[in-house]
Amino acid sequence: MFNPSRDQVRSFFIEAWRKHRAHEVLTPLEAIAADVIGLHPEYHAVVEDPDAIDRDFSPDDGQLNPFLHLSLHLAIEEQLSIDQPPGIRAAFNSACEKRGSRHDAMHDALECLGETLFDAQRRGGQPDGAAYVGCVLRRAERH
Structure with a gap:
């Protein structure tokens, strides 16, 4: 199982964005990462700073960790590509239409994934895929 360190994750995003800006060849995963970064101009300065690998992003300081946010985007893109948990692709497509x-x-979906992971951690168990898909569907219905 792939379990990168914090520094490896951050280096991945920094390097994917660097390669994108330099018009270098990207791997498929780097291309997805660059697309996600492109949707978040508020994070460009962070991923353009190699020293960001060591930076702390504390919620206590009112900071959202941009690398965590980008990582969750990638996780959901992977889930959508393989429809895992089952039904996430259809739920997400419905959410796209409604939103x-x-x-x-x-x-x-990021909010739902965060809630699902938090709940699993609190229970000391595995994430509940059906609850996650249900959350995405419920959020879509609100819009």
């Missing part, structure tokens, strides 16, 4: 924006639907 009228793939990016807004993605952020709804």
